[in-house]
């Protein structure tokens with residue numbers, strides 16, 4: 660069974676990058692034990708092996724909480740599958756797959772379900788570090804996060820692309836954190 664890859668782990672501010680063994684095969688993150696958080700992370704282009712609704716982006720069989728997290732563009736298995744109810748308050752997430760959203764509902768707790776985050780191509784920072792998926796113009800993840808979540812540990816107002824949070828991304832002169840790893 661697929662398990663969490665080295666780059667698709669549920670830690671703060673990380674971008675879930677495709678894990679590609681040979682031959683190319685993408686793999687999901689699996690939440691299966693004690694309480695695990697995903698905060699300001701982007702999970703994209705990950706897959707589950709073994710059929711539909713297995714949890715291509717994330718599979719939770721334990722205690723998981725998602726905040727300010729993007730899960731999208733899973734080629735197979737669905738974006739987010741949870742065999743149990745999520746734990747705690749799950750808010751300000753954007754999950755593209757409305758059929759597999761770990762039970763989250765569009766509009767509840769500021770979650771955006773069934774909407775496209777409009778991710779750019781996987782980008783490697785010039786100064787090194789993990790690659791990230793940028794948010795392109797028109798993304799509903801821009802300025803849609805929760806500032807208190809961004810300010811608190813473990814995010815500490817940092818972003819995967821090195822830009823301090825929050826920034827005004829929609830030009831309304833109000834600086835609000837973006838959902839996901841990118842700001």
Ligand SMILES: [Ca+2]
Pocket residue numbers: 801802803825826827828829834835836837842
């Ligand atoms: Ca912003």
